[in-house]
Amino acid sequence: MTENAGNSLKRGLAILEVFSEDRLEWTPEELMEKLGYSRPTLYRYLKTLREAGLLSSSANAGFTLGPKVVEMDFLLRKSDALILNGQKHLKNLTERYACTALLVRRYGDRILCVASERSVANPRSSYPRGRPMPLGRGAIARSLMAFLPRRQLVPMIERHMEDLRSIGLGNTVEEVHESLRRVKRAGYAVAFGEVTPGVVGIAAPVYDAGRSPVASVCVTIAGHLVNGNDIDEISAHVRQAGREISEALSLERENGKMA
Amino acid sequence: MTENAGNSLKRGLAILEVFSEDRLEWTPEELMEKLGYSRPTLYRYLKTLREAGLLSSSANAGFTLGPKVVEMDFLLRKSDALILNGQKHLKNLTERYACTALLVRRYGDRILCVASERSVANPRSSYPRGRPMPLGRGAIARSLMAFLPRRQLVPMIERHMEDLRSIGLGNTVEEVHESLRRVKRAGYAVAFGEVTPGVVGIAAPVYDAGRSPVASVCVTIAGHLVNGNDIDEISAHVRQAGREISEALSLERENGKMA
DNA sequence: ACATAAATCCCTAAAAATGAGATTATTGTT
DNA sequence: AACAATAATCTCATTTTTAGGGATTTATGT
Numbered sequence: 001m002t003e004n005a006g007n008s009l010k011r012g013l014a015i016l017e018v019f020s021e022d023r024l025e026w027t028p029e030e031l032m033e034k035l036g037y038s039r040p041t042l043y044r045y046l047k048t049l050r051e052a053g054l055l056s057s058s059a060n061a062g063f064t065l066g067p068k069v070v071e072m073d074f075l076l077r078k079s080d081a082l083i084l085n086g087q088k089h090l091k092n093l094t095e096r097y098a099c100t101a102l103l104v105r106r107y108g109d110r111i112l113c114v115a116s117e118r119s120v121a122n123p124r125s126s127y128p129r130g131r132p133m134p135l136g137r138g139a140i141a142r143s144l145m146a147f148l149p150r151r152q153l154v155p156m157i158e159r160h161m162e163d164l165r166s167i168g169l170g171n172t173v174e175e176v177h178e179s180l181r182r183v184k185r186a187g188y189a190v191a192f193g194e195v196t197p198g199v200v201g202i203a204a205p206v207y208d209a210g211r212s213p214v215a216s217v218c219v220t221i222a223g224h225l226v227n228g229n230d231i232d233e234i235s236a237h238v239r240q241a242g243r244e245i246s247e248a249l250s251l252e253r254e255n256g257k258m259a
Numbered sequence: 260m261t262e263n264a265g266n267s268l269k270r271g272l273a274i275l276e277v278f279s280e281d282r283l284e285w286t287p288e289e290l291m292e293k294l295g296y297s298r299p300t301l302y303r304y305l306k307t308l309r310e311a312g313l314l315s316s317s318a319n320a321g322f323t324l325g326p327k328v329v330e331m332d333f334l335l336r337k338s339d340a341l342i343l344n345g346q347k348h349l350k351n352l353t354e355r356y357a358c359t360a361l362l363v364r365r366y367g368d369r370i371l372c373v374a375s376e377r378s379v380a381n382p383r384s385s386y387p388r389g390r391p392m393p394l395g396r397g398a399i400a401r402s403l404m405a406f407l408p409r410r411q412l413v414p415m416i417e418r419h420m421e422d423l424r425s426i427g428l429g430n431t432v433e434e435v436h437e438s439l440r441r442v443k444r445a446g447y448a449v450a451f452g453e454v455t456p457g458v459v460g461i462a463a464p465v466y467d468a469g470r471s472p473v474a475s476v477c478v479t480i481a482g483h484l485v486n487g488n489d490i491d492e493i494s495a496h497v498r499q500a501g502r503e504i505s506e507a508l509s510l511e512r513e514n515g516k517m518a
Numbered sequence: 519a520c521a522t523a524a525a526t527c528c529c530t531a532a533a534a535a536t537g538a539g540a541t542t543a544t545t546g547t548t
Numbered sequence: 549a550a551c552a553a554t555a556a557t558c559t560c561a562t563t564t565t566t567a568g569g570g571a572t573t574t575a576t577g578t
Contacts, residue, residue: 007267007565007566008267008534008566009267009268009272009308010307010310012268012272013268013271013307013311013313016327017311019331019334020334021334021337021338024335024338028555028556029555037537038536038537038538039537039556040537040538040558043556043557044535045268047556047557048266048268048269048272049272052269052272052275053369056366056367058467058473059469059544059545060469060545064335065331065334065335067364067366067391068275069328069331069332069335070332070371071389071391072278072324072332073328073329073388073389074387074388074390075278075279075280075283075324075389076323076324076328077387077389078280079283107312107315107325107326110312110326112329114329128333128336129332130329130330130336130337131333132330151575208320209319210317210318210319212318253320266535267534267535267567287525296567296568297568298526298568299567299568299569300567302524302525302526303526303566306526318575318576319576410544
């Protein structure tokens with residue numbers, strides 16, 4: 001209940017953590033219970049968070065996430081070079097194949113869809129912006145991990161060993177590492193129904209300017225629509241998209257630095 | 260520079276304020292300068308904010324807003340009853356008229372577009388999700404203020420008197436109040452080029468369950484496309500949309516309470 | 519492997535956070 | 549419009565954390 005003892009910034013931010021898909025509205029009373037804060041303390045935090053716009057309280061309906069959240073996401077959408085440069089490649093891919101095409105950004109150990117296009121109605125496997133994705137499984141995850149420098153990769157494998165083992169990537173860090181080396185040699189990752197049953201994922205890394213990939217471009221397509229040849233063809237296009245987006249990003253960064 | 264003295268939650272959250280359309284990337288050095296925090300302090304805050312996911316630091320490129328922002332916005336989009344119930348009405352309106360249709364939510368003194376549809380390419384007046392709007396001007400603002408209970412309305416008028424006077428709504432609180440009473444009687448607000456030159460806005464309030472409107476539904480349309488009759492017709496539809504969304508929201512809230 | 523820059527650690531005075539209980543606003547109701 | 553019930557804020561002494569100079573460690577690039 002109380003694990004953020006002694007750090008009012010953390011304690012305040014912990015309030016944001018309780019908002020979830022299942023529970024987007026909390027009364028002060030419920031928050032006191034959940035977080036174990038005293039009444040005045042909680043109200044102080046709530047006041048500050050509301051003033052910052054991160055929370056919003058509508059009369060009679062408790063607290064919810066606030067307008068600042070929407071504004072900040074707007075800022076990100078509006079100026080994220082990855083999205084700005086990648087969107088047209090997603091369109092390309094969805095026009096060519098009956099698929100969903102995604103851009104997934106990596107933030108440390110989290111990966112998150114930031115943009116998606118689809119040419120086929122498939123609510124089941126749809127990944128809209130903002131939906132978190134698992135780092136231990138799926139083509140996207142692997143297409144990111146495989147291209148990380150060893151220094152970052154090994155600890156990450158260790159942190160996600162359980163998931164990685166369960167999908168058969170290897171039983172030891174070394175074995176997983178070897179599997180990922182194969183992905184790296186191929187230049188892309190494929191996964192059969194690892195995230196959504198019956199759906200094949202094909203993903204390639206996107207670079208910014210450094211040596212670690214910052215994102216992944218991915219096509220997901222119904223398994224019964226593709227055979228080995230199709231996958232080869234699609235993966236070539238996905239890799240190409242990854243390369244082109246990477247190039248645009250690194251150009252942009254160069255120019256940015258000059259300005 | 261330092262005005263948040265003595266409140267580490269506020270001081271930490273102040274970091275989020277420096278991110279703007281013009282500046283979405285800050286190095287620790289720049290933040291120290293801008294906020295006047297000492298090095299260890301700043302790093303402590305940054306660490307906490309990053310752990311919370313509100314910030315993200317990519318090697319060599321300073322800090323940016325983080326994945327938590329995107330996830331929280333996803334939560335809001337996904338479960339905002341206003342959006343879920345209102346989207347189809349926006350579609351209706353854009354299908355009928357060559358316009359942009361918006362849903363704008365009120366958060367205290369801030370109003371923010373949360374959803375929009377358009378049937379005409381008009382980047383100039385386009386208001387995508389997340390773009391803040393002025394509270395002192397435009398049909399949307401007025402359609403919200405006019406229906407507020409006096410207790411909330413009068414202080415709000417006072418806070419925005421300057422803007423309200425400049426668009427000719429009145430020179431005193433009482434005069435503005437009277438103008439807004441007329442809006443209330445009409446049931447909707449119209450504005451000619453107040454927000455975007457040459458664009459007419461027609462807006463009606465949306466209620467939740469209480470007596471204050473929580474949002475506004477609005478149609479913006481090129482001024483040269485409409486005459487008085489058109490405006491009468493459109494406003495009838497906008498009001499109707501507002502009423503129907505309100506009804507859906509209040510029903511939903513009733514049911515929610517029962518569950 | 520090494521040099522350079524970046525991030526964290528150590529520490530104690532000084533300042534802020536905390537929470538019990540009282541107080542004051544805010545709502546909803548008759 | 550006055551009132552009751554609830555919600556939010558205030559007061560204040562005590563405890564706890566914070567802040568920041570300077571040293572140190574850890575990353576990062578060559």
